[in-house]
Amino acid sequence: MAVYPSVTLLVRDVKTSALFYENALGFTHVNDGLLLGAFGQSLRLMEGRDTVAGGCVILTFEVSNVLKIVDKILSHGGGRAEKLIGHEPLYLGLDGEVIALRERGIPGAERVKLIVYDFDGVMTDNTVTVDQDGHEAVRANRSDGLGVGLIRTLGVEQVILSTETNPVVRARAEKIGLEAFHGVSDKGAALQELAARRDIAIGDVLYVGNDTNDLEAMNLAGFTVAPHDAHSAILALADFVTTASGGHGVIRELADVLISARK
Structure with missing residues (x-):
């Protein structure tokens, strides 16, 4: 940040x-x-x-x-x-x-009703550690947990959508009180289903992604955000690029943007 x-x-x-x-x-x-x-x-x-x-x-x-x-x-x-x-x-x-x-910010962000987060490269720095038994671990930023809480006070729904099948996704989601969907191969279809299930227009959904597997979802969402170290194709689609890189406070920074839009 x-x-x-x-x-x-x-x-x-x-x-x-x-x-x-x-x-x-x-x-x-x-x-x-x-x-x-x-x-x-x-x-x-x-x-x-x-x-x-x-x-x-x-x-x-x-x-x-x-x-x-x-x-x-x-x-x-x-x-x-x-x-x-x-x-x-x-x-x-x-x-x-x-x-x-x-x-600075996202024009019209006061309309956002649902935020969908990619996990790796957004909530983490996109690296993983593997021990001798093959167990994986990632690093998460505590300030993002605070950001999730601040956004929750605005009445905005939030979920995690990840292609990873690693149980660390669900563990982190439970820690910060979010619903998580992992092992998702088609993020575009999943995004549409999430919005429809909540009766939220796709134009009122904000998607936060960092790599090319997020392209379809970002093309569908009404608002798009990317960490500043995201893939160039994602940066080109983003309505807002955070000063934070993945795993270093992206969601906390987004919280400030959304709070400011409602003042």
Whole structure:
């Protein structure tokens, strides 16, 4: 996952500015002026400014929908700046800080009702260890378990669809509370069956895959996501490519995208 630097901003009133960033940009106020944004961004507010910043501070935030955020900035006391970054407009916070917005995410992701995950290369780094008795083991990322939980709070269904027959797939699925289908040879047909069984339109299904055996399913799903180390054919189909590689927080990153889309 991407790592963003923590930014400290001097403001006239921490409580007032915190409410602005919560309401306008969807930040969550943790404590003592610390706010967390949608894509791993953090902002610490400290009192210490008697006059407005006058545009001396430029903050860049990634958001899921720039137009929606602009409306919120303007309706919660912010304004438009006269400056541009290239051809992109800038905006003003309550203390004169300049705000730049970059759109990131999946357009329409608030419609997603079902997520189907490939296992190897998405929940794992696509490697396997084999002991002298032929027993296989894989590495999974705990942050993905947290991501599954966060997505569950949105009311989005999630399942695992894997071509592997290894019982480790089911074991990991049970650990994080997901239904798993493994040993699947035709992922496209399986995806259609999963959606039909749940009475969910295929256009409201998001598929996360990493290799060519996911092509058919990704061509059918309404939304597609791939780890950044996925096969080039999969990257070409993906609506969103995570900064995380397989097994290193793909689902946790996806959770931030889906949560941001609903704010």
